[in-house]
Ligand SMILES: *[C@@H]1O[C@H](CO)[C@@H](O)[C@H](O)[C@H]1NC(C)=O
Ligand SMILES: *[C@@H]1O[C@H](CO)[C@@H](O)[C@H](O)[C@H]1NC(C)=O
Ligand SMILES: *[C@@H]1O[C@H](CO)[C@@H](O)[C@H](O)[C@H]1NC(C)=O
Ligand SMILES: *[C@@H]1O[C@H](CO)[C@@H](O)[C@H](O)[C@H]1NC(C)=O
Ligand SMILES: *[C@@H]1O[C@H](CO)[C@@H](O)[C@H](O)[C@H]1NC(C)=O
């Protein structure tokens with residue numbers, strides 16, 4: 080009986096040192112162990128090991144015999160490897176996924192991976208690889224995904240990427256400073272290409288052959304202009320990210336034909352102006368991010384054909400006005416206009432009543448009454464000029480409200496009754512009268528609504544303005560005067576509590 084239990088447990092999980100073999104998933108997982116030790120201990124079950132995952136071990140060089148498990152399909156080793164014996168992968172041709180990310184590999188050679196005839200995914204992310212040799216990958220017959228991100232590649236030579244079957248290519252976070260027009264010439268089936276975070280200034284002709292591209296990530300490159308033909312063949316493109324480049328304009332012609340776009344990101348570029356009709360043909364757009372592109376206005380027709388648009392980031396611009404009809408045809412659920420120069424919204428701006436998240440922080444709003452009919456869940460109005468929130472002016476659906484750094488002296492108790500779903504209220508940085516401040520704290524604790532302590536409230540003493548009375552009763556006409564007095568002293572951070580005379 081005892082022996083039977085022993086044998087049974089031997090089959091379910093085998094544990095030697097820091098290794099663990101799971102009979103069901105066929106995963107051999109090891110920590111802190113020498114490669115030779117793993118191999119000798121698992122020699123008996125090696126026929127069974129389908130998946131190998133070794134980490135935190137010290138294997139500076141991968142030797143030819145290190146992976147003797149013929150059935151292995153998934154192999155991940157992250158053990159500080161610096162060098163790979165060219166014969167390491169000659170006899171393990173069942174591997175489908177090879178993950179050598181997070182090592183210190185600086186060099187790979189031609190033929191090293193050639194016999195991995197079933198390999199579909201190769202991950203070399205986070206190593207110190209230099210420019211790969213010409214035939215390092217091209218002979219891997221079934222390779223679909225190649226991850227070379229976070230290495231030290233500066234140049235991709237001609238023909239290195241001649242891989243017509245490759246679908247996903249990640250070259251992001253390297254030091255690539257030039258891409259020639261023929262680099263991607265054979266990537267005719269590539270769907271995802273990520274070359275973000277490199278030093279590529281010019282992309283002319285680079286995408287002339289990648290007709291199947293769906294996702295293209297180019298952010299954080301010093302690209303100054305988009306050639307009018309750049310995306311001409313990439314008509315299937317769904318996602319384009321050119322944030323943090325140096326684009327100083329977007330020519331309409333450069334975008335004709337890419338009508339399948341769903342996500343478009345151009346934040347942090349000195350673009351200055353959105354041309355009339357830029358988004359007109361892109362009727363499938365769901366998300367547009369044009370934060371910090373130095374625009375001061377948008378015309379009423381900018382989004383008129385974008386019936387699917389539900390996420391729009393216009394933050395960090397100089398917008399002082401949004402025309403009443405500008406969102407009329409959209410399905411906006413998320414709008415970010417923080418850090419602009421807006422002062423009021425027109426009654427009908429959000430006719431479709433779908434807004435769930437709205438960020439109005441750091442503008443010049445004095446009231447936000449027009450939002451009451453939106454199904455808002457999160458509202459950010461930090462850093463505006465709101466001195467009063469009237470009854471029935473905020474949506475009942477609110478779960479999160481940030482009114483930090485406004486001009487509120489008090490908040491009426493009825494506000495909490497109006498927002499039964501509220502779970503978090505950020506309200507510090509207002510010149511709250513002390514009696515009112517205490518009322519708010521009581522109400523928040525009664526309703527289990529959280530807030531962040533900090534800045535003006537360290538958890539023990541509060542920054543509030545002592546008003547004459549011990550009761551929180553303030554007349555609306557006094558608000559402006561009160562705020563003016565507060566402005567004079569608010570930067571004096573040494574003051575926890577400020578005394579005012581009400582005269
Ligand atoms: C590796 O592949 C080459 C041809 O690509 C072949 O000649 C060689 O026999 C293979 N090696 C093994 C051990 O399968
Ligand atoms: C590339 O590898 C890194 C590290 O393993 C991983 O975080 C990243 O998701 C990989 N990229 C893709 C898209 O597979
Ligand atoms: C890319 O294609 C366009 C036409 O679509 C052509 O004008 C341009 O010269 C090509 N660029 C290169 C470098 O082949
Ligand atoms: C805005 O974009 C510029 C580049 O055009 C960048 O240097 C700056 O840091 C960005 N500012 C913010 C607030 O992101
Ligand atoms: C709005 O944009 C600003 C600046 O880009 C960002 O910091 C903030 O997190 C965004 N707000 C929301 C709610 O996503």
Ligand SMILES: *[C@@H]1O[C@H](CO)[C@@H](O)[C@H](O)[C@H]1NC(C)=O
Nearest residue numbers: 521522523524525526527528
């Ligand atoms: C909140 O206030 C109500 C009415 O004043 C009271 O009945 C209730 O016990 C309080 N709840 C908590 C958790 O303090």
